[in-house]
Amino acid sequence: MFEARLVQGQLFKKILDAVKDLVNEASWDCSPSGMALQAMDTSHVSLVAAQLKSEAFDQYRCDKPIMLGMNLPNFFKFLKCAGNDDVITIRATDECDKVTLLFEDKNATETSEYELKLINLDNEYLGIPDQEYTVDIEMPSAKFSRICRDLNQIGDNVTISCVKDSVRFSISGDLGTGSINLSQNADADKPEDGVTIKMIEPICLSFSLKYLIQFSKAAPLSPRMKLSLKTDAPLVVSYGINNSDDEEIGYMRYYLAPKMDEGEA
Amino acid sequence: MFEARLVQGQLFKKILDAVKDLVNEASWDCSPSGMALQAMDTSHVSLVAAQLKSEAFDQYRCDKPIMLGMNLPNFFKFLKCAGNDDVITIRATDECDKVTLLFEDKNATETSEYELKLINLDNEYLGIPDQEYTVDIEMPSAKFSRICRDLNQIGDNVTISCVKDSVRFSISGDLGTGSINLSQNADADKPEDGVTIKMIEPICLSFSLKYLIQFSKAAPLSPRMKLSLKTDAPLVVSYGINNSDDEEIGYMRYYLAPKMDEGEA
Amino acid sequence: MFEARLVQGQLFKKILDAVKDLVNEASWDCSPSGMALQAMDTSHVSLVAAQLKSEAFDQYRCDKPIMLGMNLPNFFKFLKCAGNDDVITIRATDECDKVTLLFEDKNATETSEYELKLINLDNEYLGIPDQEYTVDIEMPSAKFSRICRDLNQIGDNVTISCVKDSVRFSISGDLGTGSINLSQNADADKPEDGVTIKMIEPICLSFSLKYLIQFSKAAPLSPRMKLSLKTDAPLVVSYGINNSDDEEIGYMRYYLAPKMDEGEA
Numbered sequence: 136m137f138e139a140r141l142v143q144g145q146l147f148k149k150i151l152d153a154v155k156d157l158v159n160e161a162s163w164d165c166s167p168s169g170m171a172l173q174a175m176d177t178s179h180v181s182l183v184a185a186q187l188k189s190e191a192f193d194q195y196r197c198d199k200p201i202m203l204g205m206n207l208p209n210f211f212k213f214l215k216c217a218g219n220d221d222v223i224t225i226r227a228t229d230e231c232d233k234v235t236l237l238f239e240d241k242n243a244t245e246t247s248e249y250e251l252k253l254i255n256l257d258n259e260y261l262g263i264p265d266q267e268y269t270v271d272i273e274m275p276s277a278k279f280s281r282i283c284r285d286l287n288q289i290g291d292n293v294t295i296s297c298v299k300d301s302v303r304f305s306i307s308g309d310l311g312t313g314s315i316n317l318s319q320n321a322d323a324d325k326p327e328d329g330v331t332i333k334m335i336e337p338i339c340l341s342f343s344l345k346y347l348i349q350f351s352k353a354a355p356l357s358p359r360m361k362l363s364l365k366t367d368a369p370l371v372v373s374y375g376i377n378n379s380d381d382e383e384i385g386y387m388r389y390y391l392a393p394k395m396d397e398g399e400a
Numbered sequence: 401m402f403e404a405r406l407v408q409g410q411l412f413k414k415i416l417d418a419v420k421d422l423v424n425e426a427s428w429d430c431s432p433s434g435m436a437l438q439a440m441d442t443s444h445v446s447l448v449a450a451q452l453k454s455e456a457f458d459q460y461r462c463d464k465p466i467m468l469g470m471n472l473p474n475f476f477k478f479l480k481c482a483g484n485d486d487v488i489t490i491r492a493t494d495e496c497d498k499v500t501l502l503f504e505d506k507n508a509t510e511t512s513e514y515e516l517k518l519i520n521l522d523n524e525y526l527g528i529p530d531q532e533y534t535v536d537i538e539m540p541s542a543k544f545s546r547i548c549r550d551l552n553q554i555g556d557n558v559t560i561s562c563v564k565d566s567v568r569f570s571i572s573g574d575l576g577t578g579s580i581n582l583s584q585n586a587d588a589d590k591p592e593d594g595v596t597i598k599m600i601e602p603i604c605l606s607f608s609l610k611y612l613i614q615f616s617k618a619a620p621l622s623p624r625m626k627l628s629l630k631t632d633a634p635l636v637v638s639y640g641i642n643n644s645d646d647e648e649i650g651y652m653r654y655y656l657a658p659k660m661d662e663g664e665a
Numbered sequence: 666m667f668e669a670r671l672v673q674g675q676l677f678k679k680i681l682d683a684v685k686d687l688v689n690e691a692s693w694d695c696s697p698s699g700m701a702l703q704a705m706d707t708s709h710v711s712l713v714a715a716q717l718k719s720e721a722f723d724q725y726r727c728d729k730p731i732m733l734g735m736n737l738p739n740f741f742k743f744l745k746c747a748g749n750d751d752v753i754t755i756r757a758t759d760e761c762d763k764v765t766l767l768f769e770d771k772n773a774t775e776t777s778e779y780e781l782k783l784i785n786l787d788n789e790y791l792g793i794p795d796q797e798y799t800v801d802i803e804m805p806s807a808k809f810s811r812i813c814r815d816l817n818q819i820g821d822n823v824t825i826s827c828v829k830d831s832v833r834f835s836i837s838g839d840l841g842t843g844s845i846n847l848s849q850n851a852d853a854d855k856p857e858d859g860v861t862i863k864m865i866e867p868i869c870l871s872f873s874l875k876y877l878i879q880f881s882k883a884a885p886l887s888p889r890m891k892l893s894l895k896t897d898a899p900l901v902v903s904y905g906i907n908n909s910d911d912e913e914i915g916y917m918r919y920y921l922a923p924k925m926d927e928g929e930a
Contacts, residue, residue, distance in 0.1 A: 209575045216550035216578065233576065244585040244595065249554070249578040285746035310739045311763065313746065313779040320774040330774065474840045481815035481843065498841065509850040509860065514819070514843040
């Protein structure tokens with residue numbers, strides 16, 4: 136028996152919205168510590184990892200670990216039937232042939248119950264080593280989304296280069312070139328608007344912009360996001376999921392290998 | 401000579417918007433008591449009936465009953481040229497070859513005049529008997545629209561079942577199943593948000609969801625709507641049109657026969 | 666060396682947005698007095714002329730006149746990368762093979778630099794004689810946009826006729842006819858909402874509506890617009906560009922020859 140009740144039900148919607156266009160089928164790994172999902176995107180280039188800790192739920196019961204394999208766009212269709220303020224409960228029996236979704240509105244005058252058929256999936260979990268990165272850049276999620284969207288007008292591969300207290304996103308295409316430069320800055324009045332750069336040594340790596348644009352769809356999950364870079368390691372694009380007390384109750388992370396022809400694209 | 405002046409001109413826009421995707425051609429039956437329209441949808445499955453009583457108009461003159469046959473999507477094109485706060489006057493001579501539309505803005509600094517060519521249509525009016533229904537369900541129009549839209553994610557036919565003080569809309573499809581349960585409830589502070597269920601005996605009938613979605617486009621006409629059900633009779637989906645004194649000055653009604661394979665779809 | 670710094674950078678975006686769907690390639694004629702662009706639309710029916718005087722810029726340096734030939738939709742792609750509150754600087758060397766765009770946000774924590782490749786274009790400047798028109802009509806830009814959009818539902822060619830203190834836009838099509846009548850009016854409280862008609866003698870000319878709809882995309886540049894008519898001369902559709910002190914710092918003008926079969930369309 137698995138049952139998890141999420142008062143802030145729209146978190147589920149936002150997580151699915153941030154993964155459904157990258158990954159078609161994946162399994163939720165439900166264990167006493169929480170729900171987690173890890174999958175390569177359909178073109179097997181990037182890896183997406185989502186987690187909601189058991190603390191994220193106001194009721195959480197997981198008698199034994201189970202895998203809920205599902206078609207993610209279909210799961211999103213069901214979740215879209217929940218109102219934004221609905222409480223969402225996910226329930227599964229040990230047979231794992233279906234998952235039951237309960238949506239309750241605030242006034243409890245309307246309840247909905249949906250059953251989604253599950254599918255059997257081979258699950259290969261990649262161990263992702265915790266490591267120290269050469270450069271960590273934190274910025275508002277909306278700023279990162281806008282940078283990706285802007286540069287996408289000009290070309291396909293973005294080069295991220297970091298020197299001292301500034302980071303540069305540059306691109307080149309048939310029409311010309313573009314570069315966006317951010318300086319480390321902290322607005323004492325609006326700390327959530329600042330850009331923070333932690334650098335051990337300068338770095339310069341190139342990435343496929345279309346994946347970054349997909350990743351930036353996680354922006355509704357968090358006002359801030361982080362880029363972690365290291366030579367010969369995948370870029371990590373992270374969005375923390377915090378509760379109203381600002382404690383991390385989960386995350387959405389994306390991993391993307393650099394383009395081989397590094398340097399200015 | 402027919403002339404009708406509607407101060408709340410956007411009522412016409414809303415009525416046409418609620419019928420133009422269902423019915424291509426129909427006649428407005430103009431009589432001293434008001435304007436009425438009745439037509440089968442283009443696939444001859446559902447029936448739509450609209451009425452605006454003469455009391456809806458601040459000036460209304462109908463010397464003798466006439467039929468104004470028209471292409472409804474084209475009529476809507478003309479009505480879209482009226483501003484939302486415009487006064488609309490409809491005028492026709494006894495020849496019935498064209499209808500004149502006058503739009504006046506509030507400040508009377510701009511007036512528009514449009515002439516739409518009319519068409520000859522065979523008009524077969526179906527007598528719709530007034531009858532008592534086994535179940536009457538009243539709810540906010542927006543709630544009904546949302547229920548139809550949500551369930552449409554899952555399947556094609558919705559089953560409406562009513563037992564005691566609650567009604568259930570359920571559906572099943574390739575991906576799984578869904579059901580939405582409403583309890584009778586009245587919010588003393590917000591009576592317009594309540595759900596009212598009047599039941600003589602339990603009922604369970606299935607309907608094609610795509611028609612209900614079309615019907616729900618009448619929601620802008622009224623904050624509340626009503627479903628009337630009876631075994632072996634068409635479902636009636638009604639939206640009353642009230643003036644600012646809350647007197648009914650017209651209605652929009654849709655009739656849809658149940659699916660033969662009744663019960664849980 | 667050419668360098669022009671526009672604090673109100675979004676003016677550039679709005680100008681390009683108002684010309685990019687009409688004209689594919691054109692040259693900016695940069696001289697000490699300002700930047701100007703003149704081009705026939707791609708179907709060689711209408712002429713568009715834009716100007717930003719040197720006074721529009723807070724820094725303006727033009728050592729010698731140069732022509733910046735460019736693909737306008739591509740230039741717009743680059744400009745879209747500027748935030749709405751960004752300061753935009755345009756810079757070009759005398760080689761004229763590329764133009765550099767600098768975008769600075771208000772806090773100067775983010776700067777972007779784009780380089781657009783330029784193209785060589787034959788530039789034939791048409792002298793447009795200053796002349797007196799028989800009729801000048803001024804109205805809110807939003808009203809003109811709406812009139813064009815409304816009449817476009819009904820037909821292709823609009824007839825503008827002016828008699829005494831009123832102007833009539835009329836149209837006819839397969840479905841019927843339409844006409845919109847404006848009276849001269851001045852609202853003392855809201856002078857920007859008034860309609861002003863200066864007429865030397867009555868006039869009646871027809872124009873292709875699809876071009877007027879294109880022209881009306883300049884509405885974001887100015888709250889007011891002007892139509893200037895004269896028999897045997899092109900219609901002029903003008904949008905003045907004013908600074909915050911209400912001084913004209915530029916304009917957007919469109920010229921369109923009347924349809925030969927004049928009179929009521």
